[in-house]
Amino acid sequence: MDKLVTLDHVSKHFHVGKGKNLVAVNDISLDIYKGETLGVVGESGCGKSTLGRVVMGIYPATSGKMLYNGKQVNLRHTKDRYVYSQKAQIIFQDPYASLNPRMTVGSIIAEGMEIHNMYDKEKRMQRVYELLETVGLNREHANRFPHEFSGGQRQRIGIARALAVEPEFIVCDEPISALDVSIQSQIINLLKDLQAEHGFTYMFIAHDLNIVKYISDRIAVMYLGNLVELADSDEIYAHTLHPYSQALLASVPIPDPDKEAQKESSVLSGDVPSPINPKPGCPFANRCKHATERCKMESPKLQEVRPGHFVACHLHK
Amino acid sequence: SSSGDKKAEGTSDGGAKTETSSTGFAGTPEEDSYTIDLRAEPPELNSMLTTDVASGDILRMVMSGLYKLDENDKPVPDLAEETTVSDDKRTYTMKLRQDAKWTNGEPVTANDFVFAYQAVCNKETASSYAFIIYDNLLNGKEVYEGTKDPSELGVKAIDDYTLEVTFVNPIPYAEHLFSFSTYYPVNQKAYEEIGAEHYGDEMDQLVTNGAYTISEWVHNDHITLTANEDFYDPDRVAVKTVRYNMMNDSNARMNAFQAGQIDCINLTGDQTVQAESLGIHVENYVNNSNWYIQFNTKKTDKGLDNANIRRALGLALDTQSLCDNILKDGSVPATGLVPTGIAGANDVLYREAAGDITGYNAEEAKKALEKGLQETGLKAEDLKLSFLCDDTDGAQRDAQFMQEQWKSVLGLNVEITPQPFKSRLASMNSGDFDMVYAGWAPDYNDAMTFLDLFTTTNGNNYGKYSNTEYDKLIADAMVEADPAARQDLLVKAETLVTQTDAAVYPIYFSAVSYAVSDKVQNMTRTGFQEFDFTDAK
Amino acid sequence: MEEILKIDNLHVSFDTYAGEVHAVRGVSLEVNKGEVLAIVGESGCGKSVTAQTIMKLNPMPPARIKEGSIKLCGKDIVAASEKEMQDIRGQMVSMIFQDPMTCMNPTMRVGKQLTETLVNKKKISKADAEKEAVRLLQMVQIPNAEERAKQYPHEFSGGMRQRAMIAMALACNPQLLIADEPTTALDVTIQAQIMQLMGKIKDDTKTAIILITHDLGVVANLADHVAVMYAGKVVEKGTVRDIFYNPGHPYTKALLKSLPTIDTKKEEQLVSIPGTPPDLYAPPQGCGFASRCECCMKICRSNQPPVFQVSEGHTASCWRLHPDFPGDKEEKVNG
């Protein structure tokens, strides 16, 4: 398979106050292949969204390179970013905050086409109607305002907006976490259908592991800005290697009372350390049962321990 | 009378003065003490530098000079016990009293005068009123310019208690000058100890010799004077303490007066009417100042070089109505440039002798305007006049009145440009005005103080009026020793400048009306002494 | 079993600018001692309103109890005055909320927020209360409890705050603890910590718990009984096993099917429930779920379904449970 996006030692730091450096994404290298869905999971605040935004070019990376289709994109360049913004699109977590409340649904969807000078005015409107129908809304909705829609409908508007510029690559930043259970599946099905139809490449960010497993081809597990494990989704569930991934999987409650009752509890103790000026060593060391002195001193590198299965842990060589 | 004063009458609490109260405004409760509104902070209590009325009011109380003014503005000897005038009326020899003392314990001697006059005539001192010494005293100009030694100035201490003053010209108002603050003595030792920089800045940076001493001075709030125990004539003191408040707001004054927090306040025109209706004791005096319009005779394009146009602008103003309806404080329409209270020859007031020169006449105003327009070839629309005035409420109000008169009588639209006092002066100085509403207070009790302003070379001739005939009349009057002949020259000059040439048009002679509580006695208020409590009998 | 709470036919409305919101439309529930009742349902279906009405925490107005009764340990809540409620709150029933970040007073030390109730309700001295507070913090597994008590909430992590909230709620040994989405705002690993703690509390103190959530996994883990709410009504009620293994209402069924589990195959299509819940400004005349129900029938549109018993202790409101229901020609829902 062809690589669509390549991240090469990408880091993103935020300056928060004097001498405080928040390491949101720490030295991540990974490839996203054409047509695949890469799932990204991890605790809240571990840098998933930041990674997604760096990939999108919303935040310029502090260091590292990004290649798209084998070509380096310099996202500090307005031109590059402009061109890139048509290829890559993003769907946001919060369907309430991600739509401008002062614009009609039609103009929200049309905005991308306007920016990229796609089609003339009439054709654009035509496209808007098509897109609305694609995501299961109807054309009358184009003149309405976002606040008139329910959460699920808004999320679909967000999807229509992303589709409008005919991208190849879509970052889905927790597109379903804010939705009701009964609505979530609508969106998941829609995303899957669209992918099948258009051959999109997804980077799918979520913290619900069940959904990630269901939708993803490969899964990346992040912890405190670091990529700790990366493998095919079946592989990662079958052979979970990183202690954090193991804990993560074990913590997900199963909607089945009998299985829940049987499940042996392996609750992680302790809290996630602060990402501000992180200490050296493995970020998970303070919560890890297997942590050794070495873990506290030396941060493990991401290594391929099984075919296509990468993990950053001193336990695995 | 109104209900307001009844209430106050019925409820005045237990003051000793309640019974004697005839109007119900008994004033402040403290005995043997008056509180007077001085309205503003005295900026300069160094008698050599002072230029303003408020400082003059305080200095009059705390300083004794050669002469002082009595309650009728007549100069009477103060420290000068015995005066001999030379035949050419230029040299005054005065014997000083020997019991006068400075507050630092030193006796007041002739040298204190010599020191003061010489210091004023020194450029370093930077006295704004230096001219009142160097214009008059022998060799004054030369000493001031440094071409002659200070010892050659026309002032000598014959001995410790004999002073000799020599003038350049015979001066009919010499005694009046001796009562003026610039002619006060200064204690050399104290002055040098305190330093020229700070002399008079604070109560302990000032040494005085008068009837009162400063006992408290809170800047911009009040200043309290207490009778001087070492004063040579303690009987002259009317009351033990006088407290001068400095209040800006006229409503506050009125309220404070009615609430018994103050004994004497100045009243605005409207307040005068109100005070009378409340049964408040209102007094009134002409303060010897005039208000006039000065024309910028250089504004050719606006026709102000034309005497007829200028006269038209003046004649169109119903000054009587201004005084009756707007000012309402006892001010009277000006009939000339010199106000009614100024002394004249042979003990007849100047104004009485000179008679009416100017006055309102709408018909003539219209005619004069027409004539003037013909002469200049201008049209009425060309007269886009602006009228410079102070930005105070009173001045703006007066200006609006006149503006309306010009409009209704002459059909001229005049624009008012109010400016703060200093800006107004600056504009006048730079000739940046068409017409200005200005006032003048006499520096000394003689018509000359009003009339020498308009000679070609005078720095105050902002309108750049120039008439050789006028200049000559004034120059002749300066050296004329005979009072009557001198006065004739002055009246001619006055007629010329206000009527014939109308370079300046007098509007009104201002008066001050004030409310005074029942307890205040022995207060002198005249045009030359705004407040004086040292005339007790 | 001792019945702690009994709600009968509760109706709560909000008078708002746009009209009356029928937030709760005839809810009946009961909770027994030492038992966990889970209330699940869509966002906006009236879970929180029901829970807050038990403590009368809804601002009244705009909220209004239109009908129904609430009996807490035999006490009539609907009729109770505000003064009586102050005694009931904290001592008989207490509550923890969804977002631990906003539920603690940011300007008051955590210890103080704990002792406040103790001093107030149990009338014990300040020093004792402080000791008790530390004990409570230790009970909810907060390390260094003594020092932590002196800190402000912002110095706590999310999980710790939620635990402190639980400690606060348990301070006066209430009979009933209402937990309104206690883990929704938390990470899975932290959620597991809280769930474990709640389970322990249920076992140790025999406190009855009402657990509000929309995460069926959490329900499966903790609950004894489950009430499924939809559009202001309880559509199904029963034990956990009843609900998970023998759901009676199409909504419950669809819910269970709609989310992938770890075992769901990629090729499988998820069952999706089309549409959105009805607007409670104008609740539908018939069954609230009718417009989204695959097997909606004529009667569903026009008449609200009554409560039918599915099995002992298991009830559901669906016309398909009516004795006259002819039976499915082809099982759409279960298929």
Next chain:
Amino acid sequence: MQLLPGEPFTAGKALPDSVMQALEKKYGLDKPVLQQLFIYIGNALRGDFGISIPDGRAVTDVIAEAFPVSFSLGIRALLFAFIMGILLGVVAAVKRGTVWDSAAMFFALVGVSVPSFIMGAVLQYFLGLKLYQATGVQVFAVIGWSDFNSKILPAFALAFGSMATVSRLMRTSMLDVLSQDYIKTAKAKGLSQRQIVWKHAVRNAVMPVVTVMGPLVAAVLTGAFVVENIFSIPGLGKYFVTSVQTLNYTMIAGTTVFYGMFLILANLVVDLIYGFIDPRIKLTGGKE
């Protein structure tokens, strides 16, 4: 001497050039303007604002003397504005929608709608003069700044507008706080309304009010110009008005610079207070 209408005070005789030069030299006005400016700035940095020309006093001295009065007036007004404003705001918020609320907010609206110079004059006339005439007791002095009874009316007149602002702000912020989750928590703990309001809500609600303290100090300072004038209080405001009217440039500049510095200081103090009230803010950094 030149005359000001109705106020025969300041002289303004056109001085002979020689005298002018002497004066300019004395005040350093003979130097080039730019040099004067640099000298002024240099001196100002050392706390020397030059000489106030009509009275020859150092501007610094004038400020040192007059400012404490303004400060004491301002503090009273601020305290009054805050205490009353907060009380009103709390009452209005807690009794939201009742007559109390309407009354408090109407009072506040009157406060922001009546300019302080009208307020001052009306208070002086009715509570100062008329009350005195009606009772014969000087409950409130009409003018001056000495006894306690002279300090109430000016402080009130000055505070009124600010009080209104505070109370409105407090009401909004209080309503906001009262709808916060932690208030619900407190209620769920069984605390009484009073405890909730005073122990939990007020402190949090006061924070946005504290942020307007800087602007409020500025408002009080500028308001003092009028009030000091009306009540004849020897503060810096009265001086400033006089300075403007007489174009006393050194005084105007000095006061301006001083007020500017004072306000910056006031804002610093506000920041400190803010940090004190809100434990989330440490003095070293920003919000978390």
Next chain:
Amino acid sequence: MRKKNNKTTVQTEQYTPYDVSGKISSDAFEVLGADAKSMESLARPSVSFMKDAWNRIRKSRVAVICMIILGLIILGAIFCPMLTPFSYSEQNVAFQNKPIMSPDSVTGQMHIFGTDALGRDVFSRVWYGARVSLTVAIAVALIDCLVGVIYGGISGYFGGAVDNVMMRIVEIISGIPYLIIVILLMTVMERGLGTIIVAYSLTGWTGMARLVRGQVVGLKEQEFVIAAKSMGASPARIIGKHLVPNVLSVIIVNITLDIPNVIFTEAFLSMLGLGIAPPKSSWGIMANDAIKVFQMFPTQLVIVALFICVTMLSFNLLGDQLRDAFDPKLRR
């Protein structure tokens, strides 16, 4: 509730149309399936945010009253000076300080609000003053708004060093009481309407700039702005299309609250003698004149004060109502 039967009705509460003999006819159980049409239908009519706000304002009695009052004052300011028989400057000095409803001594025409100290008609002056005061107020508010929005928008959007520098400038300007700046400017510039507007505008915009900046800083982290960014939108587009429309409500509210401030300032400047040049009238000048004769002729002050206070009150109240109307928290 202890019945053995699996499908027993526990309670039947509803009238069922098909229930004739306690049994429901089978056609009632005809399966219809999900109602695709009603599913995605939106019950409420389409309203834009502004329209919605407008609807709420219309429903608020207070706001409507305020708007009517303000409308009347504005109409009065436009037309009354044209309709009155007296001009604002015409004097009848012999007929000064007359109470309301006095027929003129010369023309016999009615002085509805009486006359002032120069015998001018208070009615025409007050309306003429309304013109001046409102013109100043509205002009200043608009200028402030324009400058403040652009400045605050740029500062907030670009953030970082730009923001730092721009905000320090604002701090310095607003660090000095604005009245001092205004007064200083007024002493060097010529007096007049334009000068007041310029002088006040020079300092007045800082409040708006801060407000807008604060809003923008909050908004620019919102996902819809990030969405626009990721769409490749230029900063101008983002500020113009996404940020400004979203701070518009705050801006409108602030304008309504700013206007009373300007009216107040104009009045205050007039009190210091720095207002507009006579004989023109403004409310400030009138209040200042009226205060002088307040103890004798209180009606003069009462009339102007009433106009000032009612206008301020209306703007303030309207501002409050607008704030409520625009408050997203109070929206559903």
